Structures are given as C-alpha cells and as structure tokens.
Amino acid sequence: MPRVLITETVLRDAQQSLVQGRLKLQHVLPIAKNLDDIGYHALDAWGGWTFAASVRALQEDPWQRLRALRGAIEKTPLQMLIRGQTLIAQSHQPDDVVRAFIQQAVEDGIRVVRMFDPLNDLRNLEVPIEAAHQAGARVIGALVYSPSPVEDEAWLVRSANRLKALGADWIGIEDVAGGERARDRDQAPHQHPFPLNDSPGAHLLLRRDRSRRDRGGYGTLSARLGRLATGHRDDGRQPARRAV
Known part of the structure; x- marks a missing residue:
C-alpha cells in the first residue's frame, strides 16, 4: 500500500x-x-x-x-x-x-x-x-x-x-496563499511528486493523495486522516495513536 x-x-x-x-x-x-x-x-x-x-x-x-x-x-x-x-x-x-x-x-x-x-x-x-x-x-x-x-x-x-x-x-x-487550485493539479498529476505548503489546502492534499504524489503537505491532520481512512493510503502510524 x-x-x-x-x-x-x-x-x-x-x-x-x-x-x-x-x-x-x-x-x-x-x-x-x-x-x-x-x-x-x-x-x-x-x-x-x-x-x-x-x-x-x-x-x-x-x-x-x-x-x-x-x-x-x-x-x-x-x-x-x-x-x-x-x-x-x-x-x-x-x-x-x-x-x-x-x-x-x-x-x-x-x-x-x-x-x-x-x-x-x-x-x-x-x-x-x-x-x-x-x-x-x-x-x-x-x-x-x-x-x-x-x-x-x-x-x-x-x-x-x-x-x-x-x-x-x-x-x-x-x-502559503493557496494559489495552486485543485483543478490545475489534475491537468498533469504525474509530472513531479510535489508536496504542498498551503494554508487552506485540505482539498489539495486529497487530490495529491489520489494522484499518487509521494510526500505530504501542510494542512489540518484531523481533516486529512478522515479522508485517507476511506482511501488506500497508509499514514504509517498505529491506530491507537491517531487521536491527536
């Protein structure tokens, strides 16, 4: 996985x-x-x-x-x-x-x-x-x-x-300003494994995960883990430790 x-x-x-x-x-x-x-x-x-x-x-x-x-x-x-x-x-x-x-x-x-x-x-x-x-x-x-x-x-x-x-x-x-829109990322999802530093970027993180980019970005962890739990990505942490 x-x-x-x-x-x-x-x-x-x-x-x-x-x-x-x-x-x-x-x-x-x-x-x-x-x-x-x-x-x-x-x-x-x-x-x-x-x-x-x-x-x-x-x-x-x-x-x-x-x-x-x-x-x-x-x-x-x-x-x-x-x-x-x-x-x-x-x-x-x-x-x-x-x-x-x-x-x-x-x-x-x-x-x-x-x-x-x-x-x-x-x-x-x-x-x-x-x-x-x-x-x-x-x-x-x-x-x-x-x-x-x-x-x-x-x-x-x-x-x-x-x-x-x-x-x-x-x-x-x-x-930081969130200028990179999710629809733009879908145009060329595999050109490079870009992480994101994006203040409002929970939706971008999800799009990044779906396009198989291999590193994380800056976003609220609780929101992101909820999305990942319904997909097929592993965050590498023990289930008992996920309530942070």
Missing part, C-alpha cells in the same frame, strides 16, 4: 503562524515524548522566525532549545527551515557562515533541512544543499509558488528538476 509521510509542524511553523514563535521550551518538553511516540516522518521544530523569537521574545538560547528537543525526542527526525543563503537572517551570509551554521545545527540534532529562496534563485541553495549533505542531513528543496505567466506548470517542473540535480532529496512547493 502506498504510504503518506506526515511531518508535524506544531513545534515551528504552526506556532510561528499562530503565536509568532512564542511557544516556550518549558511548554514543549512535557509533550515531547507524546509527539515522539506518534510515528511522524519528522518534526518541524527549528529555524525560520522561531530562531529570532527565541532570542527576542523568549530570552531563550535557540541552540540550547534545539539540544533540549533532541534529548527529549529520540526517535523522530527533527527538521529545520532556512531561507537558503540567508539562513535565518534577512541578508545573504558568507559561504563559510552557511556551512558552519548548518554543520552546528546537524550536530545539535537536525536531520532534515527544508530550504527555499524567496525569489526562487536556486543558486542560493547550492551551498546550503551541499553543506547539509556533508553534515549528514537530508534536504527538502522548496519553490515559492505564485500564479503568474512565468511560474506555470512547466516552470515548476524545470525548477524541480534543477533542485534534483543540485541534490535535493525531496521537492516542495511553498504555496
């Missing part, structure tokens, strides 16, 4: 969107074992705006936070997000800084690195992808999607193939 791999986002992207990254470590650690036991493919736990929020709002050391999470979550791979060559900053960083940052993150517990360039300049992912692989992590190379005459289906496929050539283990689409 084909499997859908689910990444839980509550430790980073979800709480970043809802409470601007203000989820304290003391609130995370009591539920860490529960999250670890569910059987997720990965836990999106670090990077992005939550790095700055740890310093500015929580007065926490983000590196210590990562090490504490790794100590409490022993089985499930931890995932982080970086904005390509800018890492978690607002401007491009030197290559040696990029390499050192990623190396340290992997040493402290990161196993999957999700990365994108805001302007889809894939040259800015070359060093981060190489650094992540050298450090022993796997890479999700993501494209920022916005409907336009330029960024059409053919452009997505070309860019995805470029990411694959750079060494990305998985290809993702950052479609």
